[in-house]
Amino acid sequence: YAEVGVDGLWIEDCLSSASEISTEHFRRFALPYVREVASEVRRAGMKSIYYFCGDVHDRLEYLLEVGADAISLEESKKNFEIDIGWVNEVVSGRCCIFGNLDSVRVLQDGTLEDLEREVSWQIEVGREYGKFVVSLGSPVTPRTPVGRVREYVEAARRCGRR
Template structure:
């Protein structure tokens, strides 16, 4: 545990340095990738010990000097740690994989985050985009837009990487649906 934390501390310092360089160059936002911080790989307790303090330090240190949005990418099963992710002071949470790929129910995520961080994602890249029909994609996207738009702070996108061999027409349909139904009024 001591060696792990020493390594994490060094990585944190390097990440802070890199994030400040990016912020100084006036990037639009900074993404912290914690792809392995989901429940599929580490427990909630290990998240508290090995992720939370380091992500919080990165965000706090960068935002002391720069007024820049910082959001966090974590794949898979993160429904049990959304409350902890808020403790890092992140401005947003990226992917929010829905079941069966992950554990994030959009309605519950909106309630847990309570407008304190934006949500980006929640479209299942396999079961919806890769394997879905026009009708199932339309139904899923419209439902997520309607739930996500309530009280704002929602960016609809693929929950994680778009699967190889996803039909182009399914991506185009997603875009068309967002253009039609996804605008805030």
């Protein structure tokens, strides 16, 4: 990938959350292999983003051991909550954090005020350590109008300039 000009690699892990496997199984069966992928990406001169689906409360510190340049976490749903403020405190600038704005409740179905409030809050949280990217916790849904995505981008630009 690096040879053809790719700058970074998205490493997605949707099968290692607390609802899927124990912390011990994560440490034994997932962590070493994801760490190896991140290491190879770095060795090739690229950046890595580790996207983790599901509850991370019992394993966020282990996610940081992967050594990715950034982590991206799913938004709160499926009976768990991921507060980006809590994530920011735990990570404490050790890597970049991608925001986890809710792509359904906020982007697709929320009001413009909901969107502005959430984007503004996540940016303010991210400013503490300066390693933050405004992002969604899950992909944009097919039901989300293109105009709404434009509003999201504009809100991020506006709030980021404050």
